[in-house]
Amino acid sequence: MDLIVVDEHHRLPIGRPYVTVAIDVFSRCIVGLVITLEAPSALSVGLCLAHMVTDKRAWLERLGIEVDWPMAGKAGELYLDNAAEFKSEALRRGCEEHGITLRYRPPGRPHYGGIVERVVGTVMEMVHELPGTTFSNPAERGSYDSDAKAALTLGELEKWLALAVANYHGKVHSTTGQTPQARWTAGTAQTPAVTVANETAFLVDFLPVIRRTLTRTGFVIDHVRYFSDALKPWIARRGQLDRFMIRRDPRDISRIWVLDSDGGSYLAVPYRTLSHPAVSVWEHRAALERLRAEGRAQVDEESLFRMVEQMRTISDTARSTTRKARRDAERRNKAGAAAPRAKPAAAVPPDDIPADGASSASAADARSVAPFEVIEQW
Secondary structure, three states, rough: OOOOEEEOOOOEEOOOOOOEEOOOOOOOEEEEEEOOOOOOOOOHHHHHHHHHHHOHHHHHHHOOOOOOOOOHHHHEEEEEEEOOHEEEEEHHHHHHHHHOOEOOOOOOOHHHHHHHHHHHHHHHHHOOOOOOOOOHHHHHHHHOOOOHOOOOOOHHHHHHHHHHHHHOOOOOOOOOOOOOHHHHHHHHHHHHOOOOOOOOHHHHHHEEEEEEEEEEEEEEOOOOEEHHHHHHHHHHHHOOOOOOOEOOOOOOOEEEEEEOOOOEEEEEEEEEEOOOOOOOOOHHHHHHHHHOOOOOOOHHHHHHHHHHHHHHHHHHHHHOOOOOHHHHHHHHHHHOOOOOOOOOOOOOOOOOOOOOOOOOOHHHHHOOOOOOOEEEEO
C-alpha cells in the first residue's frame, strides 16, 4: 500500500503494509480483504479466502464499527494472475478440497486483471489522502515526509478500509449501472451464497504444506518436536505409514495440523513441550540464523527457544529506537505469538476431532489463535 503505518505502542513508523483483495466479478462487491506486514504469500491468499467465505459481522464488531458488509460465500472459481502465491500447493489442495476451480490470466496480458486492478487503484487513490501516504512515486511525493506524517496503526487502517468498502458498495458502478450491494442482493436471491461457519477449519486447508515421517516421539519440524496422545495409534503402526501431510500457520508454529490419510480429517498437534512460547516462523528462522552465526553446528530445541527469548528481550528494549524492531514486535503482537514463557501458549488438541477436520472450539483455542482479520504471512 502507498502508506506508512505506525506501531501501537510507540506510534512510530514501521513501514508499508500489503493488502490482498478478492472481488466478485458479477456484482463488483469486495468479498475478501486482508492487510499484512508481509509480502503476498500462500498464507495471505488463504487468509483472504477465509475472510471471503465467513460472515463478517463478528469481525466488524471486533473492529468496533457499525457498517453493513453482508457479502460472503465460497467462490465457484478463482481467477488469478501467475504470481507464485497463486501457484502454491497449499492453494491448489485447498481449492480441490472445497470444490473451487482455479483459472489463471494469460501471462503478459495485464488487462485481463482489470476488474480487481481497478478497485485496488481506487483504494490507493483514497489512501493518498491519509497521513503518512507515500503517493505512487517519488516525484508525486515531492518533499512530503511520509514517516513524519504517519499516524495510523494496522488496526486503525483496517477500520478505515472497512468503512471505505461499505461506502464503495453503496455507490453506482459505472459498468453495471447498479450499486454493488444491490447487484449482490439480486444475485444471491437467485443463487444463495454458501458460507463457512468454522473459519479456522477452512483456513487450515490453505496453510503451507510440510511432509514428515512420524517417529516414536511424534513429529520433528525444524528442530521443534510435536506430540499428542492422539498420535499413539499411528505411532504403533508407523512402519507401515508413509510421510504425513502437515499444515502449519507461519504466524504461530506452536501447533500443527496433521492429515489423517485414512479419514481425510486434520488432527491438531501441539508442541511436545507445552511450556515453550508460541513463536512465528520468522522468529524461529531468525533464532536459527543467530545460533549458526555463533558457530553452533548442532541446534537443539532448548537452545533454539532460549535464543528466541533472548532476541525478544533485545527487541523489546530496542523497539522504541529502530523501525525493524518495532515492525518485528508488531508482527509478533498481531500474530498472538508473544505469550509469557511461564504460561503454555498452545492448547492441547481435543481428542474428538470432527469428521470435517475442524478441531473443537474452546477458550484455549481463542487465546492461542490470532484473529484472522489481523494478518501476518508466509
